[in-house]
Amino acid sequence: MQTLRKIITKYIYRIVGGAVFVTLIMVFVFQLMHEQNSAYWNAKRTFLQMAHILEENEEELVKIRTEYAQSCLHAAEAVARIIKGDPEALHSLDKLKKIAAEVEVDEIHIFDREGKIFSGTLPQYYGYTVDSGEQMSFFKPMLVDKSLKLVQTITENTAERKLMQYSAVWNSSEDFIVQVGMNPASVIKVTKKNELSYIFSLFRVNPNASYYAIDEKSGIIIGSHNLDAVGNECSDIGLNFDDIKNTQGWFYSKVNGQYSFCVFQKIDSNYIGYIVPVEYIHQNMLVMMLLIFLCLIIVSFVMVKSFERCMNKNVVGKIHNIIQKLKLITEGKLEERINVQSSFEFQELSKYINQMVQSLLKNNEIEQQINKTLRLALQAxxxxxxxxxxxxxxxxxxxxxxxxxxxxxxxxxxxxxxxxxxxxxxxxxxxxxxxxxxxxxxxxxxxxxxxxxxxxxxxxxxxxxxxxxxxxxxxxxxxxxxxxxxxxxxxxxxxxxxxxxxxxxxxxxxxxxxxxxxxxxxxxxxxxxxxxKQMSHLDQLTQLGNRHALWEYVDKLERDASIGIIYCDITGLKRVNDTEGHEAGDRLILSACECMKKALNGYELFRLGGDELLAICSGISEADLWEGGRKLKDSMGEYGVVLAIGIAWRDDSAEEITTIMAEAETLMYKDKAAYYAASKIERRR
Structure with a gap:
């Protein structure tokens, strides 16, 4: 069997080992959640910055577009004024090109009142009308309302499909329309700043992170740090469009062949995604877990050794001392006492062990007392x-x-x-x-x-x-x-x-x-x-006292009290036994007893033999005794019995009781003889 020291040491190592394991699992889970949360909130911060940049760029774009449109309109008005001052320029290509250079426009077109170009810096456009294309038809309302001054948004021109911004005004005499076109380089530059791919390039601080913009309706990639991916479906790089639309928070997916951590957020009409390979998120966890494990091992070792030392000093050692004392007590040295006061528990243990020893002493005394009690009881x-x-x-x-x-x-x-x-x-x-x-x-x-x-x-x-x-x-x-x-x-x-x-x-x-x-x-x-004793003193048939009970009762009588004796004989019992059987005889005896009990209630009754019954009435007056005898005779008819009765009385029982009983017996025989003589029944029957 192992010692307590070994059991405790094993238990401590198991507990500490389990605690280290559980701690590592908890740290791993915590670190994993921390890295995921960190990546998630990095993505959210990036999305917030992107939204802010887009908002700023959009404000700048609106401002520049407004300014550029106003400049374009002013340029058209300036050309109209110059032509008014030099009418010959209206039909001179060189002068129109010179005017275009002076007012810094790229194109000048002159429309007649029917909306047809008849002059301008680009002869190839001569003959085009406001019905020659969508871009041209924008200015058609001016033919109806000559007060209009129109500036078209940046759009592709009809002939060359290049981006231009056009504006047009009537000349002061309303003879022709002057239209100028400007290449919106500054506007395009600002517009480019609002492109998602350009914005994504600004956030490539983390080379392991990828950014994608997904159209909310089609699932097509419309922007990315990787321009080759633009125009492809998101599934082509491993993204599930349903995950992008339905997942709150983050999800994992195999993107471009790498198992990745993905976060998407809807900004305007697009889903903007932040994607980082899982191995990058967790690249520091292994080193961190190893360091934590080493720290836990060192701390656990120090704690175990300290605990072992404390246990050996304050528990195992004290228990060993108690065991030595208990060994002496078991050898019969009950005077030994334990007194370990190093802790409350050992103080209590010492107290109860001492009480137990005291109890043993007391039980020993009780055992001696039991033996003494039994010895005295058995001697009674x-x-x-x-x-x-x-x-x-x-x-x-x-x-x-x-x-x-x-x-x-x-x-x-x-x-x-x-x-x-x-x-x-x-x-x-x-x-x-x-x-x-x-x-x-x-x-x-x-x-x-x-x-x-x-x-x-x-x-x-x-x-x-x-x-x-x-x-x-x-x-x-x-x-x-x-x-x-x-x-x-x-x-x-x-x-x-x-x-x-x-x-x-x-x-x-x-x-x-x-x-x-x-x-x-x-x-x-x-x-x-x-x-x-009851069996030896009771008549088994009548349950009246027998002769043993009679003499025991007589011995206990008070000698100075009056006493009456009624001696009875059941007449005809032998005849009933002989003619009707002993069971009938027994019934006759019991009837006689009931008759006596009724008449002499409260007095002692005895059966002396087969047909002899005796009543002893202690403390009775002579008159009450004779009244009892009369009641007895009166009751015989009710019980179907005939009793021969002899009655004797003394005012005290100091006289020998046998003498009184003999007198009553003699009187009974006389009564019996008188009955037989009167009834003419043979005595033997």
Whole structure:
């Protein structure tokens, strides 16, 4: 078997190992979430900057476009004024080119009143009309409303499909329309700044990050740091368009052959994406986890060694000291005491071990007391005395005020059958007969569950057992210990001690439980003796006392009291036995007994032989005795019996009782003879 030191050490290493493993898992998960969140918020910050740049560029573009359109219109007005001052320039190509250079425009076109170009810096356009294309038709309303001054947005011209911005005005005499065209280089430059691919190039601080702009309707890549990808579908590089549209936060996808972390956000009418390969996000995690692991190992090693040292010094070592003391105690040196005060727990342990040793000493004393009690009880002359001796010894050894025994009676109540009281304590046995069943039913419920009753203070039972509480309170009881008495599996009563010292209660309960077996054995012996005595003193047929009971009763009579004797003989019993059988004879005897019980209620009745019955009436007057005899004669007809009766009375029983009985017997025979003479029945029958 392993030592406690090894068990604790193994357990510590397991706990620390598990803690390191769990910590690494938690750190890994935390670091993974941190890297993902970091990449996500980097993307969100980038998107915010992009949106800001787009907004600024859009404002700049609107401003430049407005300024450029105004310049273009001013240029058309300037050309119209110059031609007005030099009418010949209207039909001179060289002069028109010179004018174009002076006002810094790229093209000049002159429309007649029908909307047809008839002059300008580009002869190849001569003959074009406002109906020659979409770009030309923009100016057609001027033919109707000559007050209009129109500036067209930057668009491709009709002939060469190059970007131009055109403006047109009527000359002052409204004879022709002057149109000028300007190449919007500055506008195109600013417009280019708003292209997503250009903006993406500004955010290539992280070479591992890729940016894509996806059209919200078609899923086509309309902008990217990689211009080769522009114009392709997003699925061509590995992106699922449904993930882009439906995922809140981030998702993972294999982009351009690399498993990547993807974040998309809708800006205006496009989805802008930030994509970083997973291996880049997690490139620092391995080194970080290794460093954390090494730190945890070092810290764990230091903690384990420190804990081992503390455990060995304050726990294992102290336990070893306690074991040495316990070894001495087990060898019989009960005077040894343990005094380990290094911690509250060891202080408590020392206290309870010392209490246990004290309990062993007390149990030893109890064992000696039990042996003494049994020896004294067995020396008593009969079980009744043995039970009383045992209660006395228990009460004294447990320092109680009362020791007692209760037994269930035939009515279901409880009778206090035996009691011992200490000096100066009032006996309660006379007041505790036939207690109602409900008083002790709570105790019997505990007894049925193999429990005993133990209360340091009966106030604790006030709520749960109010009837018993009132019973005990009326006797002035404070503490109590009760144990059940069994006959086989049946609880037949209980016994206990009142008011033992509180510190003795547990020992009291133990002693009661041990002594219960001996008390139950004595009760069985007592009941057996009672049964044997009853059988030897009772007539089995009539359950009246026999001759043994008669003489025992006579010995107990008060000698100065009056006494009356009624001696009876059942006339005709032999005839009934011979003619009707002994069962009929027995019924006749029982009827005679019932007749006597009715007439002589309260007096002692005995059966002396087959047909002889005797009543002894102690303390009776002569008149009452003769009245009893008269009632007896009057009742014979009711019970169908004939009794020969002899009655004798004395004012005191100091005279020999046998003399009185002999006198009554003689009178009975005379009455019997008179009956036979009157009835003319043969005497032998």
């Amino acid at each position: 002359s009969d079980p009744e005395k043995s039970l009383k001796v045992m209660l006395e010894c228990l009460g004294k050894s447990l320092s109680g005020k009362r020791a007692y025994m209760f037994e269930k009676n035939k009515l279901g109540g409880d009778d206090n059958t035996y009691e011992w009281v200490a000096d100066g304590v009032t006996p309660e046995i006379d007041h505790l007969q036939n207690l109602p069943p409900e008083v002790c039913q709570g105790w019997y419920r505990k007894f049925s569950e193999n429990m005993y009753v133990l209360f340091e203070n009966i106030e604790d039972m006030r709520e749960e057992d109010p009837l018993q509480y009132e019973n005990l309170k009326s006797q002035g009881i404070v503490s109590i210990a009760i144990a059940p008495l069994h006959d086989g599996d049946t609880v037949i009563g209980f016994y206990g001690v009142d008011d033992p010292p509180v510190e003795m209660l547990l020992h009291t309960a133990n002693l009661l439980c041990i002594m219960g077996h001996f008390i139950e054995s004595l009760l069985r012996v007592r009941n057996l003796v009672r049964n044997l």
